[in-house]
Amino acid sequence: MTYSSLLFIYIFFPAALGIYLITPKKFKELLLYAESLVFCGFMGIRVLLFMLLYSIVNYTAGLLIYQVKPKVKCVPLAAGILFDALMLISFRAEYFSYLHDFIKLPEGTDIAGISIFTLSAIGYLADIYKGSIRADRNFIRLSLYIMMFPRLIMGTIVSYDTFAHTGRNLHINMAEIGSGLTGFIKGAAKKVIIADQLFALYSAVKATALSELSAAAAWLGCMAYLLCFYFTLSGLSDMSVGLCRCFGYRFPHSFNYPLFSPRIRVFVSKWHIQAIHWFRKYITRPLSSMTENPYISKLIFAGVWALSGIWYSFSIGGAVWGLIIGASVIAENKLSKFRRIKPNGIIVTMFILALSFVFLARGNISSSLGYFAVMFGGNGNLADSFAVYLLKYYIVILLVAVYASTDLFRNTIARVKDMRFGRAVSSLAPAVLLVLLFICTAFMAYSGQSDSMIISL
Amino acid sequence: MTFIMGISTAVIFGGGLTEGASGVSKKDILIGSAGDKLTESVADKLPFVKQWRSIGAETGSKTGEPVVNDVYISEERLLDVSERSLSSAVNFAKAVNSFDKSYGGTLYFAAIPTSTGIYGDNLPSYLSSVTEKQLTDRLYDEIDGNIRKIDAYTILKMLSENYICCRSDTKWTSYGAYCVYRTVIQKLGFIPISYDKYTIRHVTDNYHGNLYSRTGYMESKADILDIYEYNDGTEIIECVGTDYDGVSKDIGLYDIDAVESGNPYNLYLGEPMAFIKIRTTVNNEKSLLVIGDETADCFIPFLTKHYSEIAFISADRCGENIKEYVDTDLYEQAVFLVGLDYITEKY
Structure with a gap:
């Protein structure tokens, strides 16, 4: 269950x-x-x-x-x-x-x-x-x-x-239960409405032979995986936090809109916060405290990120994913220190994330490198009818996913609340939540559950 | 609330956790599949389940690819895009070959493509990694050379402009069955009855088939169920069905009441039976054994104009001792008539 x-x-x-x-x-x-x-x-x-x-x-x-x-x-x-x-x-x-x-x-x-x-x-x-x-x-x-x-x-x-x-x-009272239910339904919508559709997009690309993929289709598959991974984890995490709150246990959220961060450092600070904190507290710090050599400390930092990647996927690809994230943070710190290049910007961060998530998705290095080749036109085919077909059907959910993975929506709601008609808008929230629950129920009415899981922790 | 109470009551008091109500066995509880079975049971018992599924299909096809529950939704029809494996063709061919070895007469074989096989050419390649053409070819390659093969795939493919396959079901229409009948009956040594001699009765034009049930997509086009009648004086003397529990009863070639039931396709030969024996007034002492699945149901009536006796055995009984039902040696001809969806699902 x-x-x-x-x-x-x-x-x-x-x-x-x-x-x-x-x-x-x-x-x-x-x-x-x-x-x-x-x-x-x-x-x-x-x-x-x-x-x-x-x-x-x-x-x-x-x-x-x-x-x-x-x-x-x-x-x-x-x-x-x-x-x-x-x-x-x-x-x-x-x-x-x-x-x-x-x-x-x-x-x-x-x-x-x-x-x-x-x-x-x-x-x-x-x-x-x-x-x-x-x-x-x-x-x-x-x-x-x-x-x-x-x-x-x-x-x-x-x-x-x-x-x-x-x-x-x-903390058990109606306000807490209401707040918990809100979090639970938001999480369910993330998982059932967004992540499952993205999973279908990712599966469509994955089921196609690498030699037949165009660069555009490969990029679509990569972005679908990245977004699906995030929405699965954060959706289930939100559901869990909401449930705990209903039972009186207040626990913090694990994700704070990490994907479209201006720096990898910011991404790291917002991604799976408690799990990453655990690795820092129980592995990075004890190991780093044994050495004063900054290079070894950096090595430990990147190594622990690799370990967290293994924790996600139990594959070499997962370790490489972690290494890329860890190394990017180190490189970013180094480069920003010398101010030669300012590697900030959402696009650069997203590019690094997209490439690193290919390793997590493919699981091994050779397959990931093959996929990279396709992403950069290695098949001699930048776009084909399959990519157009996928884009035609998934453009809506991709745009919704991109929007929902940023904090724009939350900030908009916060601003609206401060406005004169903010109260009226707030009163619509229960109706919106009911609609979301309604759609989730409709999607689950076939097998009784949302059973596509891109990752199972 | 009623729903929650209903299901809870079923689970707690109605034996939901015991074999029966939800199909949950002690083994399921032990290994953990009980949760999945109960979850499926809850989905099936969901109030207004059809409406929920319809909304799910509608929303799903608007926000993503029009594939719901392994069914591709197009404007014209629904197509089954379940995963297929060539190994099922190999396994089924083994069963056919094994039957042939124990059978003394002439065996014919026809694999009937589903609507996906006929109309699925424009599906994205990842949805049809193993096409029905590949499945059919593999199946026919694996079947022993002395078995006479009938290429139903090519016949139907050539006639794809016509209404030969249901739009909301994997199965063929009566017209599709008639088109294949013309070839089959010639191979069996008879002259087919020409199309213009039949009076066609539209029993319903509101049939929503198995693909509709899987998606609940209410905008899918309904199908027509026809009966082909030809009054040449031939009558059915006896039509007895034996169900899977071994209980026999008189049935008819058509069960008009089934149109109003949960499965209107039972119009042809009624409820699924393990074995059906049909005797006619055709006076040629010719008898035929048909081994098939639900696909064969609307095909059998065409054959009754040519044989004095037809025995129809469900393909589910193929791996068992068919002689428990019928002495196969009494039939000089036998035909395997099975849908490709049956083969991929069961083998």
Whole structure:
């Protein structure tokens, strides 16, 4: 079950929220945990048992790190991190899919959110090790941190401390629920209306042999992938943040209109904020603190970006994507320092992003280089009827996607609110949201869900 | 609210999580496919589902490529663009060859293209990576040389200017079936009945077929279901269908009431049956065994003017012991008449 399914939107979520709201405060955490177990149960009893085992291992590792002597606490830390990383690799990397086969999941089934909760769990163990937090003796709370259903799919990666603090200070009122629902519907619209159409465009280009592609079609495919990737991630992330808010948990958004940034640096600061923060906090900083050599620090910076690319796609292409982003930031800083070239401008940033996302899309270097060749006219064909056909049908959604990925809409609304008729415009918001939900429902009325996923974290 | 209560009740109280209501088995719960099955079930039970799907198709085709649920929407017709694989042709050919080895008479084979095969030339190449022409060629290559092949693809392709395929369904029209009948019946050793001898009855001009059901696209053009009648004095003495549970009952060549049902195409030979036996007043002691899918339904009535006995076995039973239903050796001729969509879907 995904957030973008009729079963979730019209049955599971209303039922779960309804029961949650009427439950006394002291039992809310327990109830949310029970509901999360049911949600995970929809992925199969085997997956549910796996996630319980995963919780137990991290709970035990956390307690051991906290209780054993300082000299040996690195042992349970290493064991816990190794376990978490192995599980992540087993389920996400193609070459290590033995565990997937071992628990006999149907082909194509993933453990939803494993990338997200693995980072959360490793962060939890590392924080105990560093002494920033104590190991929680409350198993249910820790297990909820790992498998809480509103956060499970592409949810915000927050530290355990923040999570526990938020859980103790729940904000549950109609305004919060309204705000949460707004975020959820916006996210659903991003995923179901925009990302799915872009996925179809990307699939059309991908299904065509590279030797038959024109440069224009290749660029369309590249832009479709980039935008689809962003709208899938940010859509599901918005849905998750909205859901959490309905249940009283206020978590920050992960994306802040990163795509059309004037610099790569700005892009980096707005892209998947909490996940990138996690890599910086738990990998870049500890490694950089070991050296004073600026070149090695830069190498570490780019290397960690490569690691985050691997985290996205578990492919060489993902690593190259990360390396390009990391190297671009370093180069940008260097160049702007000498003021020889001012590599600012949305076009330059977008160009770099487009090229880097080709690696993420194709997965390997040779295929990506082949695609580059086509993008720059290597087939001797700049545009063909196929590109015109795609442009004819997808121009509307491409323009909508470009507009929605900038902060223009948000800024316009903010300005309108300040105007004299701002109130009247604001009162239209619920109607607009209902229309969006209506369209999402219509799109999901075939299979019951929006099942095209360009990435599954 | 009623919807939520209804589904919740079905799931919680109506056995939705047990085999039956939503087709969810214990294995599904174990391996995790229960969620997907329940999700599909919710979509099917969605109130005003037709209207929702229609809005989805309308909006989807306006904001993107006109492909909805693997159906290409054009002004003239709907076309199935599901993924096809040449391996299905190979697998089906194996089943046909295997039947031929156990059969003593002369076997004929005709693969019937869908509307995509006839009208899909202008589709973008990525939507038809394996064309029906390629599928047919591969199928005919794989089928043993002693089986007599009938090239229905070329016949229909040549007549594509005519109303030979439904606009909202993958299947042919009665006229398409008649065009192929003319060739088939000659190969079987008879003279076909000429077109002008038939009285054509339009049973409905509001048939919305399987492609319409998949898209819900309300602006798609409806189709006409015809009955070709030729009164030469031949009558049907017996027409008995045996369903998939083994229960036999009298049926007719046409079930007019089906036009008002959920599947109006059941007009031809009624509800799907595993086996149908037809006896006629034709006095030539000739008998024919037909193995086919739903595509053959509107073809069978044309044959009844030539044979004293026709046995029609569902192609679903092809891999099983057909002799449970009929002694195939009693039929000196047999014809495989199957739609390419059936082959790609089942094999």
